[in-house]
Amino acid sequence: MRSATPARPPDLTAKATIREVALGLFAERGADAVTVREIAGAAGVSPALVLHHFGSKDGLRAAVDEAVAATFEDIVDALGEAGLEGALTDEGAEAGARSLGEAFAASFPPGSPIPGYLRRLLLSGDPTGDRIFARWFELSERLLADLEAAGVARPSGDRPARAAFLLVNDLAAVLLAPQLASTCGIDLLTPDGMSRWAEEATDVYARGAFRAPDPEEGSADE
Amino acid sequence: MRSATPARPPDLTAKATIREVALGLFAERGADAVTVREIAGAAGVSPALVLHHFGSKDGLRAAVDEAVAATFEDIVDALGEAGLEGALTDEGAEAGARSLGEAFAASFPPGSPIPGYLRRLLLSGDPTGDRIFARWFELSERLLADLEAAGVARPSGDRPARAAFLLVNDLAAVLLAPQLASTCGIDLLTPDGMSRWAEEATDVYARGAFRAPDPEEGSADE
DNA sequence: CCGGGCGCTGAACAGACGTTTAGGATATTG
DNA sequence: CAATATCCTAAACGTCTGTTCAGCGCCCGG
Numbered sequence: 001m002r003s004a005t006p007a008r009p010p011d012l013t014a015k016a017t018i019r020e021v022a023l024g025l026f027a028e029r030g031a032d033a034v035t036v037r038e039i040a041g042a043a044g045v046s047p048a049l050v051l052h053h054f055g056s057k058d059g060l061r062a063a064v065d066e067a068v069a070a071t072f073e074d075i076v077d078a079l080g081e082a083g084l085e086g087a088l089t090d091e092g093a094e095a096g097a098r099s100l101g102e103a104f105a106a107s108f109p110p111g112s113p114i115p116g117y118l119r120r121l122l123l124s125g126d127p128t129g130d131r132i133f134a135r136w137f138e139l140s141e142r143l144l145a146d147l148e149a150a151g152v153a154r155p156s157g158d159r160p161a162r163a164a165f166l167l168v169n170d171l172a173a174v175l176l177a178p179q180l181a182s183t184c185g186i187d188l189l190t191p192d193g194m195s196r197w198a199e200e201a202t203d204v205y206a207r208g209a210f211r212a213p214d215p216e217e218g219s220a221d222e
Numbered sequence: 223m224r225s226a227t228p229a230r231p232p233d234l235t236a237k238a239t240i241r242e243v244a245l246g247l248f249a250e251r252g253a254d255a256v257t258v259r260e261i262a263g264a265a266g267v268s269p270a271l272v273l274h275h276f277g278s279k280d281g282l283r284a285a286v287d288e289a290v291a292a293t294f295e296d297i298v299d300a301l302g303e304a305g306l307e308g309a310l311t312d313e314g315a316e317a318g319a320r321s322l323g324e325a326f327a328a329s330f331p332p333g334s335p336i337p338g339y340l341r342r343l344l345l346s347g348d349p350t351g352d353r354i355f356a357r358w359f360e361l362s363e364r365l366l367a368d369l370e371a372a373g374v375a376r377p378s379g380d381r382p383a384r385a386a387f388l389l390v391n392d393l394a395a396v397l398l399a400p401q402l403a404s405t406c407g408i409d410l411l412t413p414d415g416m417s418r419w420a421e422e423a424t425d426v427y428a429r430g431a432f433r434a435p436d437p438e439e440g441s442a443d444e
Numbered sequence: 445c446c447g448g449g450c451g452c453t454g455a456a457c458a459g460a461c462g463t464t465t466a467g468g469a470t471a472t473t474g
Numbered sequence: 475c476a477a478t479a480t481c482c483t484a485a486a487c488g489t490c491t492g493t494t495c496a497g498c499g500c501c502c503g504g
Binding site: 037 | 490491492493494495
């Protein structure tokens with residue numbers, strides 16, 4: 001279980017500070033709603049220095065995007081290795097079944113701005129967000145294929161669609177975590193909330209949620 | 223199967239036009255990224271008229287929010303009645319199982335800006351979005367209780383969590399529809415894409431996705 | 445000792461934004 | 475017909491935005 005920042009030295013340079021502060025503010029309120037002066041103030045530097053280091057506000061946005069994307073790449077890589085290796089073991093089966101959502105949540109320290117930034121990234125239609133999603137979809141599909149081969153996943157007639165279904169469901173829990181906590185009382189950031197959630201997920205994915213009243217397929221376009 | 227706008231007369235007043243145009247632009251790019259001048263231009267009026275009718279840009283935003291929320295209230299009401307009545311019939315079982323997601327999608331004409339606006343509403347942490355989510359969660363929980371009582375849904379030990387799980391999964395398709403279409407090639411706005419999606423959803427919910435390797439529960443906090 | 449990068453700042457600039465104000469056009473009312 | 479209210483606009487205002495520019499202090503090679 002590696003951390004998400006493997007090789008990056010702990011640089012406390014002004015440039016890195018600005019990028020990190022910007023990440024937090026962008027995640028919280030969206031890049032457009034945050035001013036350069038605000039970032040500079042929070043980082044303890046002058047507004048001009050922000051532009052000096054990143055060229056423009058959009059340059060800073062791109063730098064933050066890239067840093068976040070790199071973090072996600074690391075997670076995907078780590079998850080890919082662990083998942084593919086563990087798929088053939090009994091523990092791997094359990095881990096694989098709930099891997100995407102839970103491993104994702106476990107990859108960040110509590111209070112990390114990354115999930116919030118991911119929300120903005122996917123919402124805004126940013127190409128970086130699409131790239132991350134594509135990477136995850138790829139991983140999800142490969143993982144599902146391995147789980148099917150290992151006899152853990154029940155084969156589906158439309159594997160891409162099923163991989164997408166499972167991926168999107170996991171992501172939704174991350175995207176709607178605030179509402180889930182405030183409205184449903186299920187805080188995924190606490191062990192208790194995560195445990196309740198995981199229990200339902202594994203139960204539904206293992207045994208289904210509804211009793212099929214009719215195994216025949218009769219759904220035309222109605 | 224009623225439309226989502228039951229009683230509102232087809233008013234083409236300038237005020238209604240502005241609100242509708244704003245809804246489209248807000249859904250597409252977010253309220254903060256759209257200027258008053260832009261809305262006025264698209265509606266064929268002067269910028270001053272926008273402020274004259276709605277007081278301020280934020281007033282317009284609130285009016286759009288309220289209109290969208292009212293539309294969702296109608297949908298929830300219609301869905302609630304239909305769901306609660308149909309839960310006891312065979313057809314109702316099938317309809318109930320896939321109701322939330324599909325009935326939602328069927329409630330809007332193709333090209334409607336409402337789903338896009340909902341995306342913004344839920345992912346941006348807007349209080350209106352939270353209110354809509356809370357309303358849906360309430361409906362989801364009640365519906366699940368009825369489906370359990372009717373023997374259609376397999377009872378869960380934690381009904382609120384399960385209702386939340388199913389609701390979030392249905393919402394996931396809406397929230398990530400753009401990525402689903404561009405990356406996975408599953409466009410939920412087309413009958414074909416929706417059919418592929420629904421087939422996977424009903425299959426997973428009816429028969430599960432993974433073979434439980436061990437029916438015992440041994441998941442501590444690891 | 446000293447000259448040139450380098451990191452950094454204060455002050456200013458042009459543009460865009462939301463908003464206000466004064467008033468024109470058209471219909472309704474006495 | 476005059477008066478009034480309603481709907482709407484052109485032009486301007488003050489503010490805030492991202493960005494630029496000239497220059498400060500500091501370390502480092504000669």
